[in-house]
Amino acid sequence: MKISVIGAGAMGGAMVEGFVKCGMLAAADITVSAPHEATLERFKSLGVNVTTDNKVATAAGDVVFVVVKPWLAEQVIGEIRAAVDYNRQIIVSVMAGVSGSQLKEWFGGTDGKQPRLFIVIPNIAIAVKSSMTFIVPVNADEEATAVMAALFDSTGLQMVTEERLLGAATTLASCGIAYAMRYVRASTEGGVELGFKARDAQRIVMQTMKGAVDLLQASGSHPEVEIDKVTTPGGMTIRGLNEMEHAGFTSSVIRGLKAGMSK
Numbered sequence: 357m358k359i360s361v362i363g364a365g366a367m368g369g370a371m372v373e374g375f376v377k378c379g380m381l382a383a384a385d386i387t388v389s390a391p392h393e394a395t396l397e398r399f400k401s402l403g404v405n406v407t408t409d410n411k412v413a414t415a416a417g418d419v420v421f422v423v424v425k426p427w428l429a430e431q432v433i434g435e436i437r438a439a440v441d442y443n444r445q446i447i448v449s450v451m452a453g454v455s456g457s458q459l460k461e462w463f464g465g466t467d468g469k470q471p472r473l474f475i476v477i478p479n480i481a482i483a484v485k486s487s488m489t490f491i492v493p494v495n496a497d498e499e500a501t502a503v504m505a506a507l508f509d510s511t512g513l514q515m516v517t518e519e520r521l522l523g524a525a526t527t528l529a530s531c532g533i534a535y536a537m538r539y540v541r542a543s544t545e546g547g548v549e550l551g552f553k554a555r556d557a558q559r560i561v562m563q564t565m566k567g568a569v570d571l572l573q574a575s576g577s578h579p580e581v582e583i584d585k586v587t588t589p590g591g592m593t594i595r596g597l598n599e600m601e602h603a604g605f606t607s608s609v610i611r612g613l614k615a616g617m618s619k
């Protein structure tokens with residue numbers, strides 16, 4: 357299978373890195389395009405094919421990912437549409453907020469024909485094969501959906517879902533990386549105030565977060581079950597947790613998630 361990625365920024369670049377590492381593809385099976393040679397330099401060293409011509413990139417892939425900013429979607433789709441083989445290729449939009457009906461309108465030919473079409477929302481942890489990726493079949497058969505699921509199984513976890521859940525999925529998992537990073541930063545700053553060097557504090561926080569995730573994955577528990585194991589009555593943890601809640605911890609996380617998907 358050959359893959360093309362149009363747009364090599366934060367998301368497209370992370371996808372290329374993840375695909376190179378995923379074990380399903382050779383680097384030579386991947387083509388990436390961007391408007392400027394300078395953007396493509398770092399991808400050359402990964403052994404992938406690079407081009408500044410989106411049409412060349414489009415023709416090279418069995419699966420073509422469009423990973424530009426949403427406001428460039430119509431322009432880029434208009435540019436590549438004639439290069440798409442509607443019978444052979446799978447087209448994937450990785451653009452938050454660009455709807456399936458909008459994509460169908462842009463790809464629709466005068467004869468009403470559509471390519472096999474998906475919306476996919478990964479997160480930047482795809483670069484290290486730890487993405488949470490959502491796959492929405494917009495115009496796709498089971499065979500194409502299975503191809504996409506297998507590809508994104510190789511770069512982390514995937515979930516085939518409905519378009520109506522994409523806003524929630526994006527704020528939880530794609531924006532969620534930033535929210536989790538902010539927790540790491542906040543805890544690290546707390547650790548520094550309490551006496552650790554910043555580097556040490558960050559290592560401690562990262563290992564602690566990893567431990568929490570590992571525990572939940574191993575036990576399948578509700579987080580509160582694990583919290584109960586940590587909170588000695590009248591002890592340190594419950595004092596810390598209650599203080600965080602007095603300052604609005606849970607509420608601010610939920611409000612942030614909801615604000616992330618509004619618009």
Ligand SMILES: NC(=O)C1=CN([C@@H]2O[C@H](COP(=O)(O)OP(=O)(O)OC[C@H]3O[C@@H](n4cnc5c(N)ncnc54)[C@H](O)[C@@H]3O)[C@@H](O)[C@H]2O)C=CC1
Nearest residue numbers: 363364365366367368390391423424425426450451452530
């Ligand atoms: N960054 C993230 O965590 C996530 C991003 N997305 C989606 O990914 C898309 C891209 O976002 P980012 O990578 O964050 O933006 P970015 O600005 O980092 O990357 C966009 C890239 O597109 C390139 N580009 C601009 N015009 C182009 C053209 N005409 N042809 C080809 N390439 C062109 C730019 O050179 C740039 O490298 C957006 O639609 C966003 O909604 C989706 C999920 C997560």
Ligand SMILES: O=C(O)[C@@H]1CCC=N1
Nearest residue numbers: 452526527530531532
């Ligand atoms: O912030 C954004 O709009 C994009 C979509 C999800 C992550 N980055």
